[in-house]
Amino acid sequence: MDYIGENLLPGQVGHLLIVLSFVASIVATLSYFMSVRTAQLKGQGGVLAFANPESTAWKKLARYAFITQFLSIVTIFGLLFYMVFNHMFEYHYVWKHSSRSLEVKYLLACIWEGQEGSTLLWTFWHAVLGLVIMRRGKDWEAPVMTVISFTQVLLAAMVLGIYIFGYRIGINPFILLRDSGVLDNAPALHINFDVTQPLKSDFMLSIKDGNDLNPLLQNYWMVIHPPVLFLGFASTLLPFAFALSGLWLKKNDQWINASLPWTLFSVAIFGIGIMMGAAWAYESLNFGGYWAWDPVENASLVPWLILVAGLHTLLIYKHSGYSLRATYIFFLLGFIFVWYSTFLTKSGILGETSVHAFTDTGLNVQLFLCIYVFIWLAPVAAAKTFNEKVLIGLAGAVLGIASYYLSVPGLPMFAILAGVITMVVYINKQVPTVKKEEDVSSREFWMFIGSLVFFLSALVITVITSLPVFNSLFKLNQAQPENVEFLYNQIHVLVAVVIAVLTAVSQYLKYKHTPRAFLLKKLGIPTLIAAVFATLVLAFGNINYIKEGMGFLVQIWIAVAASIYAIVANAAYIWVGIKGNMKMSGGSIAHVGFGMVLLGILLSSGKKEILSYNTSGIHIDFGKDSTQKSGENLTLVKGVPMQMGGYDVTFMGDSVHPKKPLTFFKVDFKNKATGEEFRLTPNSFINYKNNEGLMSNPSSRHYLTHDVFTYISAMADPEKNKDTARFVDYVRGIGDTIFYSKGYILIENVVAADNLPLAKAAKEDSAILATLNIHAQTGSRYTTDLLLLKDARGNVRSNQDTLMAESLVMELRNWQNGKATIAMKESNSVLDWITLKAYKFPFINILWAGIIVTAIGLFISMFYRIGQNRRNKLKKVE
Structure with a gap:
């Protein structure tokens, strides 16, 4: 049947290109492999003959195949954007992740919101990095590109969406909506047609709009954070590929120089990607900060920590000959843990513990298989004989098959171990x-200790984060620690102390051996300066984070002093150690930045101050499962100034997004000490996609020394808070009574008033003033004055008075023959309110500046190492 409104050509072309990229990746993998194999067979004395015609021919074919794969991926991206931009809701991926109300920048972000799009983004960056290796890799091109191309095969399989022997391989982003199964649940998705009837040819006329981008993701960070983070993910493949190539070719150390710039690039870009996520959380999520030890955040942090450990052991080997084995292990595990983080994110296993995780789409086995394959690749590559390689491969295959077909708890974990x-x-x-x-006393010894601390930190985070995985694999029911955030903080404050001190001291040490007199001479003055600064900060900085007790506060103080030591000592080393040579200063600059990051985290968290302590007397019940505390949230009534910290805060009103149920709240702040006034506009909404409750985006006021950070923690449901009550007129004289559901109202007096001291009232205007006494059932008493104003031209107007405590709205409409006409209604919606959570984050700019400084230092080191490699090659040629 031909379905009206469907444009099938983009999907058909897109699916063809996915198959082409998959096949091209296989051809590139096999061709590069044969290029290496031929070079091994033609070479002599362990020297690979990459220049022989046969090896060159294989390499040429591999390059054509890889470029074909790259062009296919770029075109796929172009097609997806074309489909999203033109609202082709006949395609499931377009319908699921976009809508007509989205801005253009968010239409682009729709591509990588889903699993298929994020996989394509990852694949794209691998292809870009592969092109650079093809141009710059020289003798390492063929082995490294074999690994990259093989990785592309596995990633391309993730979006194939084909069935082999009844098993689905990947998820195709070009599947049609009518083939996705979504229409079987049309009523629940507000799609207007009868699911009990066969699908009609004009069913697309019922699809008016898409499912929309997740409301929490409709932020400019969604446009820039995922591409940078996935470039970080992709870049970890390069150290892995060089290390695996070294094992494969038995060139145990010749890959070191070639891989060092790539490792520096990966650490820098991966770290930037992670911290972009932290900035996004700070600006757009109601975590109450920039880091929440969320399982998906942790899953990204772990491979970065391992990669940092590998970077330092690589430098150790380069200068001293130690730690080559550790470098191999760290580089291999770093990339493997990237795949593990992908498994945690995309398998759905963290769906109940993380706000970031995808739901399960049936790729668990495929993702697990990828992790498994990469783990067993290393021993196969390292084996010296063909028979050993076959035996290791068979052992891995048998364990893998057994893990899949035998329902033995823990067997998959055993196979990985x-x-x-x-x-x-x-x-x-x-x-x-x-x-x-x-x-x-050597530099390499303490650098290795630091690397080991990074690695152990990564393992601790992995174990705690992986509890849902352990529960699934071992059929357990182990709950996470009660205060998991404090557990992470307690461990990592100590990690910060160790790393900061090692960062400060290690650069002053010499490789092999450092005389004590030399160390004291070089490090003495920086230590003294750091001690003075640390003393001043601790004495006058009012670092008083006592939430977890005095013992933890002392740990924070020690960590602050250690961070200051790292900053001062590394800044001084630029002049003391390398005589101001900025080309060689990358490491010191990166360490200064890292010290700033640690200090910024400690100060902004250790001095974080809650501003929104409840002074209104209105307490919100957040529920027993909520982490919010009523006493730390201030409820603001519209138009009523409230004191909050050193500010007078007034909820002035709200404005609604023109196309979405999203409300922006206008909250005015006035600093009582300085008189400064500013407005913050946090926004909030009841999640309209899955009705999961309140979602909030913060609003902050930025200063050089601190931020005022706010978000909405509770608000009236706009659907339930609509005022449907109607006014009822009561005609009463002085002394008469009006009864309402919660008490009664006494008409105390009605008088005429002239020369009204009111805005917009002329001298000749007159008015009738009715004084009412309200007697509530609770025993409370209230008095209100209702005004009926008459101007010189005979126009009459009256004011409404709202008694929020009793949910009453009253108005004087007439006074005639000794009788007053009073209109009154009782409404549960007269109270316009929001509940605000507000923090003061001191010195948080030190954190953001530290990230930038760290990245600058790493990039300086990267360019220095690239230049050093070129100089070394020129010397060999000469």
Whole structure:
């Protein structure tokens, strides 16, 4: 049947390109592999003959295939944007992630909101990095590109969407809406047609709009954060590919120089991507800050920590010959943990513990298989003989198949651990090590300790975050720790102390051995300066985070002092150690930035001040499962100034988004000490996609030394708060009574008034003033004056008075023959209110500046290492 309104050509072309990219990746993988294999067979004395005609021919074919794959991915992206931009809701992916009300920038973000789009984004960055390797990789091109191309095969399979022997391989982003199964649940999705009848050819006329982008993601950070973060994910493949190539070609250390710039790039861009997410959370989520130890946040942080550990062990080996085995392990595990974080995010296993996680779409086995394959690749590559490689591959395959077909609790985890152990054993077997023990006074010794601390931190985070995985694999019911945030903080404050001190001291140490006199001479003055600064900050900085007790506060004080030490010592090293040579200063600058990040985190969190303590007397019940405390949230009634910290705060009103049920609240602040006035506009909404309750986006006032950070923690439901009550007229004389549901009203007096001291009232205007006494059932007494104004031309107007405590709205409409006509209504919607949570984040700009400084330092180091590699090649040629 031909369906009216469907444009099938973009989807058909898109699916063809997905298949083409998959096939092209396979061809590129096999061709690059054959190029390496031919070079091995034609080479002599361990030297690979990449220049022989056969190897060159294979490499040429591989390049054509890889470029074909790259062009396919770019075109797929173009097609997806074309479909989203033109609202082609006949395609399930377009309908699910977009709507007609979205701005153009968010239409672009729709592409990577879903699993298929984010996978394509990851694939795109791998392809871009692969093109750079093709141009700059020289003798490492073929082995490294073999690994990259193979990774592209696995990623392309994630979006194939085909069935083999009844098993679905991947999810196709070009599947039609009518083929997705969504229409079976049309009424629940507000799609207007009868699901009991066969699908009609004109069913698309009922699809007026799409399902929309997740409301929490409709922020400019959604446009820039995912691309940067996925570039960070993709970049970890390069250190992994170089390390795996070193094992494969038995060139245990020759890959070090080539991989160092890529490692620096990966650490920098991956770190920026993570912290962009923190900035997004700070500006757009009601975490109450920039980091919440959310499981998906943790899953991104872990591979970065491991990669940082690998970067430092690589530098250790480059200068001293130690820690090559550790470098292999860290680089291999760093990329594997990127896949593990992808599994945690996309499998749906964290759906109940993370606001970031996707729901399960049936890719669990495929994702798990990718992790498994990459783990077992390393021991296969490291094995020296063909028979060993076959045996290891068979062992891995048997364990993998058994894990899939045998319902044995914990067997998949055992298979992974077996692969990791086998990988470590074969790395130790193949990779040589220096037998001599490291001197405790050497730089390499303490750099390794720092790397180990980073790695252990990553393992702790992984174990706690992976409790849902352990529960699933081992059929357990283990709950997370009661105060998991404090557990993370308690551990990582100590980690911060160790890393900050090592960062301060280690650069002043020499490789191999450092004389004590030399260290004291170089480090003495920076230590003294840091001690003075730390003393001043601790003495006058009022760091008083006592929420978790005095013991934890002392840990914070120590960490603050250590962070200041790291900043001062590394800044001083630029002149003391490298004589102001800025080309070589990248490491010191990066360490200064890292110290600033630690200090910014400690100050902004350790001095974080709650401003919104409840002074209104109106308490909101957030529910037993909520983390909100009524006493830390201030309820503001419209137009009524309230005191909050050092501010007078007034809820002035709201405005509604023209196309979405999104309300912006206008909250005016006045600093009582300085008189400064400003307005914040936090917005909030009842999640209209899945009715999960209140969603809020914060609003902040930024200063050089602090931020005032606010978000809506409760508000009246606009649908339930509509005023449907009607006025009823009561004709009463002085002394008469009007009864209402919660008490009665006594007409105390009615008098004429002239020369009214009112705005917009002329001298010749006159008025009738009725004084009412309200007697509530609770025993409370209220008095109100109702005004009926008459101007010189005979025009009459009256004012409404609202008694919010009794839900009454009253108005004087007439006074004639000794009788007053009073209109009154009782309404539960007369109270216009919001509940606000507000913090003061001191010195948070130190954190954001530290991120920038760290990235600058890493990029300086990267360019320096690139130049150093070029200089070394020129020397060899000469």
